[in-house]
Amino acid sequence: MKSLQVRKGDTVEVTKGKDAGKRGKVLKTNPEERKLIVEGINRSKKHVRPSQSNPQGGVVDWELPIDASNVMLLCPGCERPTRVKRVRKGRKSFSRVCAKCEREF
Numbered sequence: 001m002k003s004l005q006v007r008k009g010d011t012v013e014v015t016k017g018k019d020a021g022k023r024g025k026v027l028k029t030n031p032e033e034r035k036l037i038v039e040g041i042n043r044s045k046k047h048v049r050p051s052q053s054n055p056q057g058g059v060v061d062w063e064l065p066i067d068a069s070n071v072m073l074l075c076p077g078c079e080r081p082t083r084v085k086r087v088r089k090g091r092k093s094f095s096r097v098c099a100k101c102e103r104e105f
């Protein structure tokens with residue numbers, strides 16, 4: 001099974017593209033395509049037709065998926081973009097350890 005180092009709820013820093021340098025919280029991950037949706041990153045406007053829940057229609061802001069390779073995970077301990085080491089915890093689970101401050105998260 002493919003897996004991403006980044007999980008839902010993590011904070012990441014964007015390293016490439018128009019939002020490079022910005023940070024945001026991961027709202028969704030797609031391990032198959034190695035894509036992420038990050039709060040406030042890669043926002044795009046979309047025109048929506050009037051509907052029952054939105055009778056006016058109009059323009060909404062939403063986030064488009066970005067490539068997982070374009071972000072670095074931010075360590076909740078040292079708050080720096082970091083690589084993580086995977087440490088086996090029991091049979092199937094792994095926990096992640098910050099390569100810089102050794103914090104487990």
Ligand SMILES: [Zn+2]
Pocket residue numbers: 075076077078079080082098099100101102103
């Ligand atoms: Zn750290």
